[in-house]
Amino acid sequence: MRIGELAKISGLAPSRIRFYEASGLITSVERKANGYRDYAPNTEWVLQLIVGAQAAGFSLEEIRQLMPMRAGGWQHEELLNGLKQKVEEIDVLQRRLAQNKAQLLLVIDGIEGKPDGMACEDNAQRVINRLREDSVIHLSARPPAAPAKKSARPRA
CATH class of the missing domain: 1.20.5 (Single alpha-helices involved in coiled-coils or other helix-helix interfaces)
Structure with a gap:
């Protein structure tokens, strides 16, 4: 899914999504030949987790440490x-x-x-x-x- 679609369904600005990507909070995305980002289907869920954690008072660093970035999943x-x-x-x-x-x-x-x-x-x-x-x-x-x-x- 492209960033515009992800922004629409998540309610987040594309710049915020790019920021989370650059911060390592969402997994790297594939780039198509035209340079467009192609996000995995579960990215919306991950963004909801990030926004919810921030609303609960977690810093981005705390979220980064707790998010399952490996194939093994949650620690x-x-x-x-x-x-x-x-x-x-x-x-x-x-x-x-x-x-x-x-x-x-x-x-x-x-x-x-x-x-x-x-x-x-x-x-x-x-x-x-x-x-x-x-x-x-x-x-x-x-x-x-x-x-x-x-x-x-x-x-x-």
Whole structure:
């Protein structure tokens, strides 16, 4: 199948498809005598995997390491470890976002709860002090961080 057809059915721009090819994420294509690329029928499926993995937060390098490029297919243990590691990264990100949200809500509450007659500068200092106190309370209540797990798969 040619790149225009692949672009149409995949919803990706031809330039993006060429980029994935140049990046080694999709297998090399055959060139016809006229120079047109001829993609294998499963290329649409591979492109869907790549786009889905990117949407899940995988970098192109991570995708490259996990994609089955050899005739042997998927390296199940490697794939499973990569997926589990991404879930751990998402958990850390969710905790960090929850902390950020809590701080923003604290700031909003501090601004909306400004005592009558208090100058804005004084209220800003009051909000900052409240943030510092809240940060100290959260830091002292937080259990020690677990050491980062090292991936079992070798990095190239």
